[in-house]
Amino acid sequence: MKQILVISGKGGTGKTMLSACFSVLADKKIIVDADVDAANLHLLLNPEVKESYDFVGGKIARIDPENCIQCGTCREICRFDAINEEFEVIPVYCEGCTICSYFCEQGAIILEDRISGKYFISSTKYGTLVHARLGIAQENSGKLVAKLREIAKELAEKQEVNYVIIDGPPGVGCPVMASMTGVDVVVAVTEPSLSGLHDLMRVIDLAEHFKVELKVVINKFDLSPELSQKIEEELKQKGIPLIGKIPFSEEVVTSVKRGIPFIEYAEKKPELTDIVDTIKQIWKEVA
Amino acid sequence: MIIAVASGKGGTGKTTIAVNLALSIGKLEFIDCDVEEPNAHLFLKPEVTETKPVYTMVPEFDFEKCNYCGECSKICAYNALSVLKYSDGEKPEGDILFFAHLCHGCGGCVLLCPEKAIKEGKREIGVINIGKKGDIRFIEGRLNVSEVLAPAVIEEARSLVDPKKNIVIIDAPPGSACPVVASLREVDFCILVTEPTPFGLHDLEIAYEVTKVLGVPSGVVINKSGDDEIIDRFCEKKEIPILMRIPFDREIARAYAEGKALVEVFPEYKERFLEMFERIRGQLK
Numbered sequence: 001m002k003q004i005l006v007i008s009g010k011g012g013t014g015k016t017m018l019s020a021c022f023s024v025l026a027d028k029k030i031i032v033d034a035d036v037d038a039a040n041l042h043l044l045l046n047p048e049v050k051e052s053y054d055f056v057g058g059k060i061a062r063i064d065p066e067n068c069i070q071c072g073t074c075r076e077i078c079r080f081d082a083i084n085e086e087f088e089v090i091p092v093y094c095e096g097c098t099i100c101s102y103f104c105e106q107g108a109i110i111l112e113d114r115i116s117g118k119y120f121i122s123s124t125k126y127g128t129l130v131h132a133r134l135g136i137a138q139e140n141s142g143k144l145v146a147k148l149r150e151i152a153k154e155l156a157e158k159q160e161v162n163y164v165i166i167d168g169p170p171g172v173g174c175p176v177m178a179s180m181t182g183v184d185v186v187v188a189v190t191e192p193s194l195s196g197l198h199d200l201m202r203v204i205d206l207a208e209h210f211k212v213e214l215k216v217v218i219n220k221f222d223l224s225p226e227l228s229q230k231i232e233e234e235l236k237q238k239g240i241p242l243i244g245k246i247p248f249s250e251e252v253v254t255s256v257k258r259g260i261p262f263i264e265y266a267e268k269k270p271e272l273t274d275i276v277d278t279i280k281q282i283w284k285e286v287a
Numbered sequence: 288m289i290i291a292v293a294s295g296k297g298g299t300g301k302t303t304i305a306v307n308l309a310l311s312i313g314k315l316e317f318i319d320c321d322v323e324e325p326n327a328h329l330f331l332k333p334e335v336t337e338t339k340p341v342y343t344m345v346p347e348f349d350f351e352k353c354n355y356c357g358e359c360s361k362i363c364a365y366n367a368l369s370v371l372k373y374s375d376g377e378k379p380e381g382d383i384l385f386f387a388h389l390c391h392g393c394g395g396c397v398l399l400c401p402e403k404a405i406k407e408g409k410r411e412i413g414v415i416n417i418g419k420k421g422d423i424r425f426i427e428g429r430l431n432v433s434e435v436l437a438p439a440v441i442e443e444a445r446s447l448v449d450p451k452k453n454i455v456i457i458d459a460p461p462g463s464a465c466p467v468v469a470s471l472r473e474v475d476f477c478i479l480v481t482e483p484t485p486f487g488l489h490d491l492e493i494a495y496e497v498t499k500v501l502g503v504p505s506g507v508v509i510n511k512s513g514d515d516e517i518i519d520r521f522c523e524k525k526e527i528p529i530l531m532r533i534p535f536d537r538e539i540a541r542a543y544a545e546g547k548a549l550v551e552v553f554p555e556y557k558e559r560f561l562e563m564f565e566r567i568r569g570q571l572k
Contacts, residue, residue, distance in 0.1 A: 009324050011297010011461045016486065037462030038295045038490040059364060079344075079394055092468050092500060097393030098364045134464060136496040141464040142435065170297040170461050171323035174435035193544035195302065195326040202324060205432040223537065224544035256484050257515070 007168035009199030019167035020261035047122030057116030057140035058096035067108035142174035192227035244282035295490030297461035300510035311560035333425035335418035347408030355381030359396035438469035
């Protein structure tokens, strides 16, 4: 079983489009949407939710006004400025460190489970999708990603699949790292722009840190052939394989608007054969 | 006054809007809060004059005083501390395992330790670059690769501006989690940048919810706009003003790719950005 992660550093380069294509092309797989802040893969795979769970991401403090004498200790020690002048916890700022409850001499601070999102096991015509929705302005996206990965792994073993395909979040921070640990290969999707290149370099550093194999795809490469060339040169210098260049096409945007994985949308359109072949070739390099 | 530019979905044009708004207004303070992937410098091309490290608080142990009671590991909500006590009668009597990446710097262990064996130490997790471009004071937070505490870097960057005296523009990160909250906390207005696709709409809804939770008024910029009206319908329903539309145009994409600011290539946009700014300012009065 091979775990494949698709990331990009910079957002909007085509991670989800490519992940959806992989989900169509891969034989026997579990699909994971690890972009829990702003999940989009379900908009292409049209899942039917089979199981739904609350995600408890940690604790949250609540001050009981009956017992609180407003001594100020909690406000003084909270490093996250999460307690206001009226001695109420501001939920979005509370990081769940729980120390206020330890130091409150009145025992007026109650710790409650923090439901920071929901996660789902769904069926799609392409295979099982494990996805989530982080609550608005919640913490612990990394922990939620780890949870999805754990479920995906269990399901993968049970269903004896060949692949776990993970659509990753943008950036290089905590949810990205939770997506990357233990995968077999990372596919970094970039675009020919200075931002694309800049962010790709940080993704490369991260993959090196995790000692994970990394392969690169340049999406919309013809929007700036010069920048594509520059990215190719940088990759050559670093000895990182470029496994495909996908041209810009309005049809990709249309497939997203219709909510269909591009490769399926393009099936009966002979004018898109070249792009389809490119994506199939990329999948071969990854699989 | 602080105006933040956010989006939910990545790649919709946050940085483009933030940078061009800044260049159009001229005199202000600009903060790149997308500390995982800061890009504004590629377009603003500021002269960076100062780089300073950002630290997070981590515990520092005095092993002379520590008796390995394990209280610190009990209070740590992030499982960043593990205390071992040996019973073989030999010295040392135990060991402390500290997992720096799990520590949120809450300071609980420092406060709690009965032996006063823990004091505040620090660990570098990123840097702040400070510079200028014309009248624009440029501040960029940059999280070190493989670090997780993006909010701490964002807070440090934000502490360096004076929104009472100056106009401040924040280029926020994508998503809806803690780095976004740290960027939008206590701002006066949030520009939400989106594109007319189901992805754009879905993530706009999320970003809009974040602004609602934080009590920040917002308006929408539709980038890569065409004849699709899904964003218009959403904005109408929620009564969110549409501040600007920028059509999809290969020339704009090319300028972006090469790190050229929109208002430099298409000077007519400057007026449009200034109009948007006046409209926001009017709305806040």
